[in-house]
Amino acid sequence: MIADLWSKARQSLLFLSMVIIGLVFAFPLVWIAMSSFKTRVQNFALPPLVIFQPTLENYTGLFQLQNPAFMADYRNSFVIAVGSTVISLVMGCLTAYGFSRHEIKMGGCLFGWILSLRFFPVVAMVIPIYVLFRGLKLLDNHAALIAVYCIFNISFTIWFLKGFFDEIPKSLEEAARLDGYSPFQVFYRVCLPLVRPGIITAAIFCLIQSINEFLLAMSLTARVAETAPVALAKLQTAVGPDWGKMCAVSSLLIVPILIFTILVRNQLIRGMSFGKLK
Amino acid sequence: MATIDLEHLTLYYGRVLAVDDVSLCIADRELCVLLGPTGCGKTSTMRMIAGLETPSTGKVYLDGEVINHLYPGDRDVAMVFQDYALYPHMTVKQHFAFPLQAHKVTKAELEQRVGEVADFLQLSDLLDRYPSELSVGQQQRVAMGRALIRRPKAFLMDEPLGQLDGRTRAEMRASLKRLQQELGTTTIYVTHDQVEAQSLGDKIVVMKTGLIQQVGTPEEIYNDPANLFVAGFIGTPSMNFLECPLHVDGKVGLKNHRFEVALGPSLTQKVKDTPAERPLILGIRPEHIRLSPQDESGDLPAEVYVVESHGNEYVVNLNLGGDVIKVRRDRKKLGFRPEVGQTVWVRFLQDKIHLFDKETGARLV
Numbered sequence: 233m234i235a236d237l238w239s240k241a242r243q244s245l246l247f248l249s250m251v252i253i254g255l256v257f258a259f260p261l262v263w264i265a266m267s268s269f270k271t272r273v274q275n276f277a278l279p280p281l282v283i284f285q286p287t288l289e290n291y292t293g294l295f296q297l298q299n300p301a302f303m304a305d306y307r308n309s310f311v312i313a314v315g316s317t318v319i320s321l322v323m324g325c326l327t328a329y330g331f332s333r334h335e336i337k338m339g340g341c342l343f344g345w346i347l348s349l350r351f352f353p354v355v356a357m358v359i360p361i362y363v364l365f366r367g368l369k370l371l372d373n374h375a376a377l378i379a380v381y382c383i384f385n386i387s388f389t390i391w392f393l394k395g396f397f398d399e400i401p402k403s404l405e406e407a408a409r410l411d412g413y414s415p416f417q418v419f420y421r422v423c424l425p426l427v428r429p430g431i432i433t434a435a436i437f438c439l440i441q442s443i444n445e446f447l448l449a450m451s452l453t454a455r456v457a458e459t460a461p462v463a464l465a466k467l468q469t470a471v472g473p474d475w476g477k478m479c480a481v482s483s484l485l486i487v488p489i490l491i492f493t494i495l496v497r498n499q500l501i502r503g504m505s506f507g508k509l510k
Numbered sequence: 511m512a513t514i515d516l517e518h519l520t521l522y523y524g525r526v527l528a529v530d531d532v533s534l535c536i537a538d539r540e541l542c543v544l545l546g547p548t549g550c551g552k553t554s555t556m557r558m559i560a561g562l563e564t565p566s567t568g569k570v571y572l573d574g575e576v577i578n579h580l581y582p583g584d585r586d587v588a589m590v591f592q593d594y595a596l597y598p599h600m601t602v603k604q605h606f607a608f609p610l611q612a613h614k615v616t617k618a619e620l621e622q623r624v625g626e627v628a629d630f631l632q633l634s635d636l637l638d639r640y641p642s643e644l645s646v647g648q649q650q651r652v653a654m655g656r657a658l659i660r661r662p663k664a665f666l667m668d669e670p671l672g673q674l675d676g677r678t679r680a681e682m683r684a685s686l687k688r689l690q691q692e693l694g695t696t697t698i699y700v701t702h703d704q705v706e707a708q709s710l711g712d713k714i715v716v717m718k719t720g721l722i723q724q725v726g727t728p729e730e731i732y733n734d735p736a737n738l739f740v741a742g743f744i745g746t747p748s749m750n751f752l753e754c755p756l757h758v759d760g761k762v763g764l765k766n767h768r769f770e771v772a773l774g775p776s777l778t779q780k781v782k783d784t785p786a787e788r789p790l791i792l793g794i795r796p797e798h799i800r801l802s803p804q805d806e807s808g809d810l811p812a813e814v815y816v817v818e819s820h821g822n823e824y825v826v827n828l829n830l831g832g833d834v835i836k837v838r839r840d841r842k843k844l845g846f847r848p849e850v851g852q853t854v855w856v857r858f859l860q861d862k863i864h865l866f867d868k869e870t871g872a873r874l875v
Contacts, residue, residue, distance in 0.1 A: 401593065403592075403593055406560075406589075406595065407595040407656070408608075409561075409562070409581070409582045410560060410561075410562075410582045410583060410585075410588065410589050411608060411656075412584070412609065412612035412613055413583060413612050414583075417612075422597060425599045426597075426598065426599060
């Protein structure tokens with residue numbers, strides 16, 4: 233009986249801990265969303281307002297902005313993030329598969345070098361890349377920013393997905409080869425479906441990384457390819473930050489990612505736990 | 511028609527020699543079993559036939575045509591893997607359809623063949639299930655079905671019954687044998703289980719460390735083993751081995767410091783060219799040793815060490831002057847129950863004695 237009580241108490245404590253941790257992590261997001269519906273005055277109220285009359289003025293104000301032209305910047309962010317993510321996933325999948333399935337001379341060193349790109353400090357490469365892109369006349373260009381983001385995203389994707397491909401038993405591919413499928417068909421019809429959780433997880437990481445990136449976007453873009461984080465920084469007005477609009481921009485950046493994550497949450501959980509094949 | 515010929519096949523994994531100059535002919539409709547312990551090269555040999563490994567040297571022929579250069583999918587062979595190799599993301603129906611889709615079979619024909627195979631293997635009610643929702647026995651049948659549906663020239667089976675429990679294994683063995691006979695498809699079957707090999711195979715190829723030790727029917731392998739390894743590997747319990755140099759002292763016999771066995775006229779004739787005192791090993795199967803509670807002329811005394819009861823048989827472990835041998839006798843025919851510590855008398859049936867050269871392991875008689 234004492235054992236039962238202790239078991240129930242432990243489960244309740246665990247649940248309570250999970251709720252608290254969840255609230256702690258969710259709180260910043262919730263506060264940002266709430267602040268986006270507050271007026272300037274309401275945002276500076278002390279104590280902070282939890283119950284208030286919401287307003288859409290921050291959102292409607294974004295559409296009217298000329299500098300930054302927020303909607304254009306918002307579109308740029310997603311075009312560049314999605315473009316970079318798609319290219320990274322395609323190239324990352326193929327490369328990870330190659331590393332997993334083939335003996336490559338000095339493959340370990342090569343793999344380590346690829347991984348090192350992920351850890352390279354962005355601040356150290358901003359100026360060289362700027363000089364390079366200026367010489368190539370690639371400044372303020374969507375494709376150029378996608379290419380730069382691919383440096384980090386591809387290396388991450390290769391490292392992340394190699395583990396997933398390693399988990400696939402070789403006998404599955406051998407069975408498909410014996411059934412008459414070409415090596416690419418085996419990759420496409422057998423291996424890719426099995427690493428789908430990994431692909432989705434990698435996609436989310438790449439999207440978040442690309443959408444959040446500020447330093448390179450600020451340095452390499454001006455008007456045409458300017459992204460939302462740069463626009464966000466420009467909301468620091470002479471009279472101080474426009475918190476309402478900044479929170480509105482942040483919310484608009486978070487929401488699509490959040491929706492995508494919720495839609496693929498099962499695959500994401502499997503991917504995060506390096507989901508076992510069954 | 512599908513004959514398979516292997517000509518001087520050799521396979522290296524790096525510097526490790528896995529298959530050493532294997533040459534073999536497998537006739538049409540034959541069920542050939544590659545038998546041997548782990549690491550003997552049997553699976554590697556099969557994989558070379560399938561095209562999953564490239565031979566270092568040698569050729570593989572299918573119906574007289576060299577197929578070394580052919581992609582696995584173009585060889586028209588189907589393989590059942592040891593771990594079944596079922597795709598976790600496909601249902602049973604999709605598993606059956608998958609090989610046919612590679613060959614652009616029409617939808618109508620695909621549905622018909624899937625239905626036929628599912629009915630044959632009693633999987634019709636499970637077509638929408640995924641492998642994780644199936645029992646091990648059902649998974650094994652799905653793997654079989656995926657091979658069957660292709661109607662290949664040859665089946666390659668890599669220990670397909672290895673994961674089943676004893677009873678299911680025995681049932682599946684019989685089903686497999688019947689299936690192969692009905693279909694008449696040339697089959698190569700890899701196993702380390704000599705009971706499985708003997709019950710299934712038309713021909714058994716015993717392998718060790720990449721080399722073929724002996725090729726023959728189950729009866730030939732059992733009754734006339736080519737060497738010590740084959741003799742010891744085949745049979746349950748395995749053959750008893752006793753070191754006994756040849757001794758000639760008026761009559762020919764085998765004598766060591768513990769006991770002496772006289773050889774009858776037939777065996778004496780067969781060893782007449784063998785030098786005296788040559789180190790030999792006497793081999794005798796457990797069922798070819800007579801056991802008696804009383805001393806009869808020419809019998810050897812032994813102490814009962816362990817008595818194992820196997821259904822209607824005893825397997826009696828005896829201490830014969832320091833060597834432990836096993837005797838297998840039917841309970842009723844034995845007439846008495848041996849007790850541990852009891853002294854009994856054993857006699858080797860002369861026409862069942864095998865003599866092996868101790869140094870080479872080759873069978874002399």
